[in-house]
Amino acid sequence: MLTKTALPAPATLAQLHHLLDAGAALAPTYRGRLSNHLPMAQQALLELGASAARLQAWTESYEVHLEPRVAARPGSVTVERDLGRPDSETAWHAHFAARIAEIGAAGTLRKALSLLLPGVGAIAFHGLIRTGHAVLAGHEGELAAGLAHWAAHFLPLPTTADGPPLELADWLPALSKLSRPAYPAGALIHGRMQAWGESPDFAAVAGRLRHGPDALRDLALLAARTYAATGNFTVLHLLTASHAMVVLEPWWPAPQLARGFSVAAAAGLLASGAEPALMLDRPPSRPWPALIAAACEQDDAHVIKLTHAAWRLGRRWPDPAWRRAVERAIPF
Template sequence: MTHVQAHTFALAPWLELNLRQFPLEYGDQLSSHLPMALHALHSLGADEARMAAFFNSYGRRFEGMAAPSPAAPPQDWLSLWGDWSAYSALRCYFDLALAAEGRDVLLRRVLPELLPGVSAVAFHGAIRLAHALEGGHIGELAAALAYWASRWQQLPAPLVHSGVEPLSLSAWSERLVASASTWRSEAPLIFLRMMEASARPVFAELVWAAPSPAPTLLARVAELASLALGYYLHSANFTVLHMITGLRAVRVLGPWLPQDAQFQASAQAVLTQAFVAAYLAGRVQRREAPVDQLGLSWPALAKQASLSDDDHTIKLVHACQEEWAVYGDARYLQAAAFALR
């Protein structure tokens, strides 16, 4: 992590309190951002009083709701993936597996199974897991794995190849942006719109026209991250925001994914499909991008974000700061300022 201020308090107690008190979703299948935002706030330099204020404010979303009760672990966790009612059993499974195998061994075993469902609940399974890894809290790590597994959902790949030749990255991006204006979904949740998009001919055409695989998954992640950043600067779109944070999550998880060529290529295909579906689902309205970078600095943006009550803004500014440290793209400064405007 970058530009992290020294703290005299730990993040872990806040994550533990969240796990004891609150469920993983609220409202109509809305993912709780509380543990992710707590980690982002801590990384951005929020003090303990600010953490407490945010925790108490966000906690009101769960009024009348309780944290899930424990349940017996399954013999085979894969038999329960995609089964939301099995979250507690899966949480117990991952608690025990982490204790028995350790973090790295477990992640290398289960991430290849989870990654094909990266689009589940609008990327929040992967996003929560990435924050849990960086936050270093073992209980939150188990909860994030169980959440992703219980909400696991894979986009259907196009069945028939259209014969379209792969485009260059820039040409493909232009076609994606143009094609998105020809279809619109009114479904209320991002992942529902993504599923609708994946059934449309325009989805198949864009998937088959996607650029040839990059040398590695993380190279393709970098390419898609650059595109998503540009899309956000031209739209401030809510779904594109999740594309940025979702791609950051895959980058964070990269070291625990198989490095063999076959997996790397198949993972790129999955990620490309999710990227196309998300952009189509975004109902993006493009406009001129902000161009002024003068006077922008990460310390000032981090301080402003740490005072925000908007969980999505907090997470995006944190993601932009982290991605800037990796890629060195100054547009991340613009995107963070854009989110805070």
């Protein structure tokens, strides 16, 4: 008589919350200005169906790269002085935690997005992305941490309303004609995006993408198709950032503020150096269950987050590009 093999116990929301509570002792950045991906990937693994043992093991293996949070007395923050100041992150964290305690998570998020959406490219979109995962996790402490990461690294990019709006197929060639600014070899994504924002003529082109009801979908698919064709690391962040924008959409204080995302996406595309792809390089060959199972066994937080973002975006906007992008990240 055959005996059934017990399936591994699945990760649970309670386990995730316990891990997020413990992770609050870790710094939001490490090795200078690299974002701590631990809470983002933990939430993604839970939703992708990882086992409790896998979530715990992945956490322990990733934690060794991180640094402890430096104890500091949080001071008060002011927008004029502290927005975009990395050394103010502790103070911003205390500010948003207090706001959540006072008016709740939803009210805090809505007010914070009024302030933060114009600087949505902060620290290579990781403030936005961490906030999106915090919302999905339903964890107030992590929400305060995500918003603080965004505020402390706020990245405003210039834009003007001059010139008629451009369709995506015309906007991309207009971006490609801009002269590349100088930045040091090995510059991080945030620094390259900032350099593009400061370059001549960027402002006159970046904000001219026509913003209809499908603008966010089109930018997300552009990121998926371009990543599928190139495997570009910077473009990967555009896809996960697009997903975070979708997660936060119910709390956008005004749809027009989302225009800041297209400007940041322009800077990200230019910083990537990748050739944008409006068409898919080839159809995907593997089904979602196989891709998701493979993603749960990955050690790379970026691959886990990409799979999670593409899978969720595919449920909202069915398209083969999502699976093809994940296939690029998880080769046979």
